Amino acid sequence: MQFKSILIVGAALSVYTGVFAEIKITSEGIYTDKKTGLTLVYGKAEVPSWYWGFEVMDKGPVVQLYAFPVPDEAVDPGEIDPYSPRTFYVAGLLRDKAARTVTCMASESPAHGEGEESVVWDLSAAKPVTDEKGQAVLKAWARSRAMTLFMFADESMSSPMFTVLSETMESIYGADDFFLPTMRRRSLGDDEFAMGLMSVMGGQVAIRATLQTQTLDGENGDSGINAEPGVEVSTIEAVSVKSHPYAEMKAALKAEPVTSLADYVPEDRLCVLVREPGRIADLFEGADAALTRLSPLIGNSFVDYALLTRYAAKFGLTPEQVKQWFSGGNVEELAVFAPDVFFRDNTDITFVIRFKPKSWTPFLLKEDSKDILTVPLLGSGGSFHVTVRGGLLFASTNKNELQLALRLADGKGKGSLGQTDEFCVMNSKLPVTDETRAYVYFSDPFLRRLTGPEIKIGQLRRALARAKMEWISTVALLYRLDHGQDAPDLATLKTRGYLTEEQAPASEYALEAGCRVISKTWGALDSLKTLTEHPVTLATKSEEAAYDEYRERYTHFWREYFDPIALRLDAPKDGTLTLETFILPLIDSSIYNDMQAWFIGEDGEDASVKPLLMPQYSKEPVASLAMNANFSKLDGVYYFSRELQLWGVEDLLAALDDQVVLSLQDSDPVLQTAFPALNTLGERNFLGFGGEEMFLFPVVSSLLTRPCDLAVRIREGQEATVRKMLRTLLISRTEEWFSMESVFIPDSKTVLVSWTVLGIARIEYAVTVENGWLHISNHPWTPVLIAGSKPIGEAHAGVNLALSEMKSGLPQALSAAQSKFRKSVYASGSQLIPWMMAYAVDAPAAARMQQAALGYATPVPEAVSIDIRQFTTKPYGSWVSQEEPTLQFSDNGMFSGIQNMQLWFRFEDDGLRSRVTFLPQKGNAN
Numbered sequence: 065m066q067f068k069s070i071l072i073v074g075a076a077l078s079v080y081t082g083v084f085a086e087i088k089i090t091s092e093g094i095y096t097d098k099k100t101g102l103t104l105v106y107g108k109a110e111v112p113s114w115y116w117g118f119e120v121m122d123k124g125p126v127v128q129l130y131a132f133p134v135p136d137e138a139v140d141p142g143e144i145d146p147y148s149p150r151t152f153y154v155a156g157l158l159r160d161k162a163a164r165t166v167t168c169m170a171s172e173s174p175a176h177g178e179g180e181e182s183v184v185w186d187l188s189a190a191k192p193v194t195d196e197k198g199q200a201v202l203k204a205w206a207r208s209r210a211m212t213l214f215m216f217a218d219e220s221m222s223s224p225m226f227t228v229l230s231e232t233m234e235s236i237y238g239a240d241d242f243f244l245p246t247m248r249r250r251s252l253g254d255d256e257f258a259m260g261l262m263s264v265m266g267g268q269v270a271i272r273a274t275l276q277t278q279t280l281d282g283e284n285g286d287s288g289i290n291a292e293p294g295v296e297v298s299t300i301e302a303v304s305v306k307s308h309p310y311a312e313m314k315a316a317l318k319a320e321p322v323t324s325l326a327d328y329v330p331e332d333r334l335c336v337l338v339r340e341p342g343r344i345a346d347l348f349e350g351a352d353a354a355l356t357r358l359s360p361l362i363g364n365s366f367v368d369y370a371l372l373t374r375y376a377a378k379f380g381l382t383p384e385q386v387k388q389w390f391s392g393g394n395v396e397e398l399a400v401f402a403p404d405v406f407f408r409d410n411t412d413i414t415f416v417i418r419f420k421p422k423s424w425t426p427f428l429l430k431e432d433s434k435d436i437l438t439v440p441l442l443g444s445g446g447s448f449h450v451t452v453r454g455g456l457l458f459a460s461t462n463k464n465e466l467q468l469a470l471r472l473a474d475g476k477g478k479g480s481l482g483q484t485d486e487f488c489v490m491n492s493k494l495p496v497t498d499e500t501r502a503y504v505y506f507s508d509p510f511l512r513r514l515t516g517p518e519i520k521i522g523q524l525r526r527a528l529a530r531a532k533m534e535w536i537s538t539v540a541l542l543y544r545l546d547h548g549q550d551a552p553d554l555a556t557l558k559t560r561g562y563l564t565e566e567q568a569p570a571s572e573y574a575l576e577a578g579c580r581v582i583s584k585t586w587g588a589l590d591s592l593k594t595l596t597e598h599p600v601t602l603a604t605k606s607e608e609a610a611y612d613e614y615r616e617r618y619t620h621f622w623r624e625y626f627d628p629i630a631l632r633l634d635a636p637k638d639g640t641l642t643l644e645t646f647i648l649p650l651i652d653s654s655i656y657n658d659m660q661a662w663f664i665g666e667d668g669e670d671a672s673v674k675p676l677l678m679p680q681y682s683k684e685p686v687a688s689l690a691m692n693a694n695f696s697k698l699d700g701v702y703y704f705s706r707e708l709q710l711w712g713v714e715d716l717l718a719a720l721d722d723q724v725v726l727s728l729q730d731s732d733p734v735l736q737t738a739f740p741a742l743n744t745l746g747e748r749n750f751l752g753f754g755g756e757e758m759f760l761f762p763v764v765s766s767l768l769t770r771p772c773d774l775a776v777r778i779r780e781g782q783e784a785t786v787r788k789m790l791r792t793l794l795i796s797r798t799e800e801w802f803s804m805e806s807v808f809i810p811d812s813k814t815v816l817v818s819w820t821v822l823g824i825a826r827i828e829y830a831v832t833v834e835n836g837w838l839h840i841s842n843h844p845w846t847p848v849l850i851a852g853s854k855p856i857g858e859a860h861a862g863v864n865l866a867l868s869e870m871k872s873g874l875p876q877a878l879s880a881a882q883s884k885f886r887k888s889v890y891a892s893g894s895q896l897i898p899w900m901m902a903y904a905v906d907a908p909a910a911a912r913m914q915q916a917a918l919g920y921a922t923p924v925p926e927a928v929s930i931d932i933r934q935f936t937t938k939p940y941g942s943w944v945s946q947e948e949p950t951l952q953f954s955d956n957g958m959f960s961g962i963q964n965m966q967l968w969f970r971f972e973d974d975g976l977r978s979r980v981t982f983l984p985q986k987g988n989a990n
Contacts, residue, residue, distance in 0.1 A: 087111055087170045087181050089154055091189040095198025099561050100236060102546055105190050106155035106201050108134065111170065112179065113147045118154050118168050125163030125187075127548070128901070129156035130208035154185075155205040159548050164188045199238055206237035213897065215942070223891070224538040224918075225898045232539070236561050280524040280610040293602035300517040300608055303615050305626045307508050308648070310485035319492040325399035326482030328416045328456070328469045332509035333401040335481055340501045340635070341395035341417075366892045368911075368921045369408050374591075378413070378461045379448050380441055394423035403465065403596050404519055409526060410592045414460035414469055436466060444591070462596055481507055490630045493975070494646040499634040506629040520614060521607045522595040526586055533581040533589050536568050537917050540579040544902040550577050579917045589919035627975070640983050648975040663693050663860040663971055673970050676859040678725055679775045679837050679850040685727035686873060688864040690856065690968075692723050711806075713789040720786075720838060723777035729848065730872045731771045768827070771843040775850060778836055787833045790815050816844060857979065862968030879948075886940050886948055892922040893930050893937050900932050 091107040105126060109118070118129045131152040154168075164187055172179035193201075210229045233239040313319075329335045376386050389395075399416040433451050440447045449466045450459040453473045460466035472480045481487055486508055496503050513519060536554070539562050543551045554575050557563040574582045586593045603611075627647050634642040663673075676692045708714050778786050793815050795806035806817045815831040830844030837850050856862050870877060899910035907930045908923070915921040924930065929938045941947035969978035 087116075087183050089168065089183055089185040091186060091191075092153070093193035093197065093201070094158065094187075094190040095193050095195075095201060097198070097202055098195075100546065101560060102202070103158045103161060104155050104198070104201055104205055105158040105187055106153055106205075107185065107190070109152050109154045109170070109183075111150050111152060113150065113172070116150075116170055116172055116179070118170050118183075120156065120166060120168050123904070124166050125160035126156040126158055126166045126168075126185075128209060128545075129154060129168060130205055130212060131155075132204045132208050153201070153204070155201050155208075157546070157548075158187075202237055203239040206233060206239050213894065223894050224534055225541065225895070228535065228538045228542055232542075232562070236542075279527045280520050280607070280614050293604050293607075295603045295605065295608045297517050297521065297600050297603050300603065300611055301615065302512065302516045303619055305619070308486070308489075308625045310489050313489045314485045317489060317492050319488045321483060321488050322491050322496065324482050324496070325397060325416050325418065325456075326487060326505070327477030327480045328458075328472050329399055329401045329481045330468045330472065331479070331481040331484055331486075331507055332513045333403055333468075333481070333507075334405060334510055335505045335507070336400040337496070337503040337505075338398045338400070338501070339496065339503070341390050341398050366888055366922055366924060368915070368923055369919070370915065370921070371407055375407075375413060377441075377444070378446070379459060380439065392423075394419055396420045401465075401469075403594075404514060404523075406523065406595070409530065410594050412460065412462035412465050412594045412596050414462070414465045415458070416469060417457040417459070418455070419457065436463065436470075438463070446591075462594070465596065481505070486628060490628055490646070490648065493648065494630045494632050494644060494977075496632070497634065499636050500632055501635045502633040504631040508626045508628050511626050511628065515618070517603065517608075517611045518600045519595060520611055521603050522598060522600045524607065524610065525598075525600070526592060526595065529583055529586045530589065530592065532567065533573065533583060533586075534918060536563065536573060536575065536581045537579045537589070539563055540575055540581070541898055541902055541917075544579065545898055550579070551575060578913055581917070590916055592919070640981050642979060642981045644977070644979045646975055646977050673858050673860055674723075675855045676857060676862050676968060677723060677777060677853040677855055678862075678864060679727070679773075679835075679839075680852045680854050681727065681773070681848045681850060683729070683848045684866050684869045685773065685848075686730050686866055686870045688725055688727040690723065690725040690862045690864070692860050694722055711793055711795050713793050716786065716789050719779055719782040719789070721777035721779050725775045727773045727775070729771040729773065729843065730870055732872050732876050771846070772841075773848065774840040775837040776840075778833070778838055783833060783836060786838060787813070790831060790833065793831075814844070856966060857968045857970075859968035859970040859979075861970075862966065864967075865965040868964060882948055886946065889924055889928055889937055889940050892924045895922040896924070896930060897932055900930065 087109060089107045089109045091105070094103065094105045096103045109131065111131075116131075118131055120126050120129050131154045134151050134153055166185045166187060168183045168185055170179075170181045170183050210226075210233065213229070214226060325337055326335055372383050372386075376383050381389075396418045398418065400413060401416075402411050402413050404411050432453055432455070436449050436451045438447050438449050446461075448459060448461050449463045450457070451466070451470070452458070453470055456473070458466055458469055458473075460469070472478070477483050484507070487505070490505070536557075539557060540551050543557055543560070543562055551557050551560075551562075554563065554568050554570060554573060557575070558565060558568070572584050574584075576582060580588060582588055585598065629648075630646050632644045634644070636642065673692060676690050678688055678690050708716050790813075791808060793806055793808070795804050795817060797804045802819065802821045804817065804819050806815055808815055813832060817829045817831060818826060819829070820826045827842065828844050830839075830841045830847060832839045832841075834850040835852055837853075839850055841847060856864065893907075896907050896910045896914070899905070899913055900907060903910070903913060905913070911921040911923040924937065928940070930936075931938070936942040936945075939947060939949045965980065965982040967978070967980045969976065
C-alpha cells in the first residue's frame with residue numbers, strides 16, 4: 065500500500081467560495097512502529113476543497129496532525145479540480161493511547177479563504193493494522209510533516225532540521241523516495257566571486273584571503289579522536305613564504321620604535337590596541353543586536369552568537385557592566401591579544417590595561433603582585449586569571465597566555481610585537497595618531513601561526529566535532545518532536561534508529577536535557593574548548609594529507625612575502641569615523657591582479673596616483689563611483705576610438721584624463737539590475753565580473769536603468785578643444801537592430817545623442833562640457849550641473865554614498881532591504897518552529913534553548929511573531945502567502961545610523977591601502 069504525499073495548501077491562487085459541508089473524520093486504524101516506538105492513528109476525512117488542513121487543540125492526545133490523499137486520489141493537484149470535495153487520510157501521533165476522542169480544527173488555507181470548523185474525531189473505532197499498511201501511513205505522515213516544515217524555509221538558507229530530515233527520512237521512517245534538493249543551501253564557499261565591489265575596494269577580500277580561515281578538507285568523521293595520530297606536527301612542512309627584510313626597511317624609512325602596550329603582546333598573536341577605551345563602551349550598546357541585524361545582508365537567517373555576552377562572561381561580567389566600567393573614565397588605554405581569529409567557536413583573550421590615577425577596577429587589584437590570581441566562575445565551572453604588574457592589570461582566560469604577557473613585562477618588552485622591526489615599519493606606514501581610537505594588527509608571525517599545521521589541524525578537529533555535535537543535537541530535537549520527551553541518552557537514539565554509533569561514539573559524546581551535547585574533548589557547543597587548550601602535537605596521516613593539500617593550494621596567494629595587515633579606526637573632531645587598512649604586500653589574488661593591471665600596469669611599474677576628484681553637482685547624487693585608472697588598457701576603448709573616427713572627433717580621447725565618475729541620482733528605477741539596494745554599485749555574484757568588468761558593468765547598467773551622470777575629467781588646457789569637438793560631432797548610424805543620431809543645441813551648448821533600439825525603445829543622452837568635466841547625462845530634460853570639483857583623496861577608485869539625499873529612491877531601497885529581511889524571518893522561523901513544537905514554547909524561549917544547545921540562536925525581531933498553528937509570521941504571512949509591510953526611513957537596515965559614507969582605495973609600491981569614512985546620524989555615534 066503506497067501513499068503519495070501532497071501538501072494541501074498552495075495548489076492555486078483563487079479563493080474557494082463554495083458552501084462548506086460538515087467535515088467528519090472516520091477512524092481507519094492505529095499502528096505502533098516497532099523500531100521508533102511511534103504510535104499513529106489515522107482516519108478518512110471529507111473536506112470541501114484541496115486547501116483544507118487539520119490541526120489538534122493544544123496538548124491533545126493526538127499531535128502533529130497531517131493530511132494526505134487516499135491512494136486512489138494520489139494524483140498531481142494540477143490534474144484535478146482543486147475546489148471539488150476531496151477525501152484525505154488524516155494521521156497524527158497518538159501520545160495518550162487511552163484517549164477515546166480528540167477535537168480537531170479543520171481550517172482553510174489563509175491564501176484561499178477563511179473557512180474553519182471544529183471536528184470531534186472518535187478514536188475508539190480505530191483498529192490495529194498490519195505492519196505493511198501501518199508503515200505506509202508512517203511514511204506518508206513523515207513526508208507530510210517534512211514538507212510542511214520545508215514550506216516555511218527559503219531555499220537559499222540553511223536549517224539543521226531540514227538537513228537531518230532530508231538524510232534520515234529513509235533510515236528512521238522508511239520514506240525512501242523523499243527528496244527535496246531545493247532546500248539544500250547554495251554554498252558560495254570561499255569563492256572570490258561571492259565578494260562584491262565594495263568588499264574588494266574596502267580590502268575585505270584581501271584580508272579574508274590573507275587570513276585563510278577556511279577549514280581543511282579533512283575526511284568526514286575523522287576528528288582526530290578515534291584515529292591513530294602518529295605524525296609529529298613539528299615535522300609537517302608549513303606554508304613557506306619569506307619574511308620582508310624589515311631591518312633594512314626600517315633603516316631606509318628611518319622609522320623609530322613607538323612605545324605602546326604592544327610591548328606586552330607576543331609577536332605571534334593578534335593584537336588590538338585601544339587608545340580611547342572610554343569610547344569603546346559605545347560599541348557594546350546593542351552590538352550583539354547589530355550583528356544579528358546585519359545577517360540578512362549576507363543571505364542568512366538572523367543569527368545571534370552572543371559574542372559580546374559570551375566573552376564578557378568569561379571574566380564574570382555582563383556587557384552592561386563592561387560598558388559601565390569603560391564609560392566611567394577609569395581606563396587610559398588597553399591592549400587585547402588572541403592566539404587565533406576563531407571567535408565564533410571560541411578562543412582565548414588576554415587584556416593588558418592601564419588605569420587612570422585613582423581609578424577603580426572590577427577586580428579590586430591595586431598593588432603589583434608576583435602571583436597570579438585564579439578567579440572561579442560560579443555556574444559555568446570555568447575561571448579566569450588576573451594580576452597586576454608594573455601598574456598594569458593583566459587578565460586572561462588562559463593562564464599560559466597570561467604568563468606570556470608577564471614574561472614580556474618582566475623583560476621590559478624584549479621579544480614583544482611592539483619592539484619588532486616589522487611593527488615599527490608598519491606603524492610608519494599606518495601610524496597611530498591622536499585621533500586613533502583603535503588599532504588592529506595581524507603580524508607576519510601571527511599569519512604563520514594561523515596558517516601553520518598546528519592551528520589548521522586543530523581547527524579541523526574542532527570543526528568536525530562541532531558538525532557531529534550539531535547533528536546529534538538536531539537528531540535529539542527530532543526525537544523530542546516525535547516522542548514528546550527528551551531522549552534519555554544516546555543509546556536510546558541509536559536503538560530507535562535515529563543515530564548510529566559511528567555518528568555519535570559513546571566514548572566521546574553524551575546527551576543532556578534540552579538536546580545539549582557534551583564532547584569529552586571539546587565540551588558543549590555554547591562553550592567549546594579553545595585551540596590553545598588542546599594543542600595538536602601528533603596528527604593522523606589523513607590530517608597531514610589535508611594540510612599538505614592546503615599548503616600547495618594556497619602558497620600561490622603570496623607573491624614573495626607574507627602580508628601583515630594593519631587597521632586603524634580614527635575619530636576626528638569633525639564627528640566622522642574613519643577605518644583605514646594597509647596590507648603589506650598585496651596577495652596574489654586574481655581579483656586584485658586584474659584591477660592592478662588596469663590601474664597601474666601589468667607589472668605595477670607605476671604605482672603613483674593623482675588626487676581623485678569628484679564633480680560637485682547642483683544636486684547631490686545619492687551614490688558615486690570614481691575611478692582614476694589607465695583607460696588605454698581597456699579593450700572597449702580601442703573599439704570606441706574607431707567610432708570616434710567615424711564621428712569626426714578622433715582626438716577626443718587624447719584630450720580626456722583617466723578620471724571617470726559615475727553618479728546615481730535620487731530616483732525610483734523602473735528596471736532594476738540584480739544588485740542590492742543602491743543597485744549597480746554591488747556584487748560580482750553569479751556573473752563573476754572581475755577586473756574592468758567589475759567597474760564597467762555598473763556604468764553600462766546604470767545608463768540603461770536609472771537617471772545618472774557620467775563625468776570624465778578633461779586634461780588641463782583642453783576644455784576649449786573639447787567644446788569645439790562637440791560642436792562638430794556628427795553621429796548618424798543605422799544598423800539592423802539599432803540606430804544612433806546626434807544634434808547640437810546652441811542655447812545650452814549641449815549635444816543630444818539619441819539611441820533607438822528595434823524602433824521601439826529610445827534613450828537620449830546629453831553631452832556637455834562643464835567646469836573641467838565632460839558631462840554625459842541620460843536625463844537631459846532634468847539636468848544637474850557640475851559647479852566644480854572636490855578631492856576625496858589620492859586613490860585609484862572611490863565610492864561616495866550620500867544616504868541622507870535619498871528621497872525618491874528610498875522606497876525602492878527599503879523594499880529591497882525588506883525583501884531580504886522577510887526571507888531572513890522565514891529562515892529564522894523555520895529553525896525556531898521545531899523547537900517551539902517540540903517543547904511547546906514561544907519563539908523567544910525557543911531561541912534561548914537553541915542558544916544553549918547549539919551555541920547560537922536564530923531569533924526573529926521583537927516586532928515579528930510566529931504562529932505555529934498556521935506556520936505564519938506576523939507581519940510577513942507564510943511562505944505560500946507572503947506579505948510585506950512598508951518600511952519607514954528609520955528602518956534602513958544595513959546603513960542604520962549612518963548619514964553619509966565615503967570609501968577609497970589605492971595600490972602602492974608595497975601594498976594596498978583603503979579608507980572608509982562615514983558620518984553617523986545624530987544620536988548614533990557608533
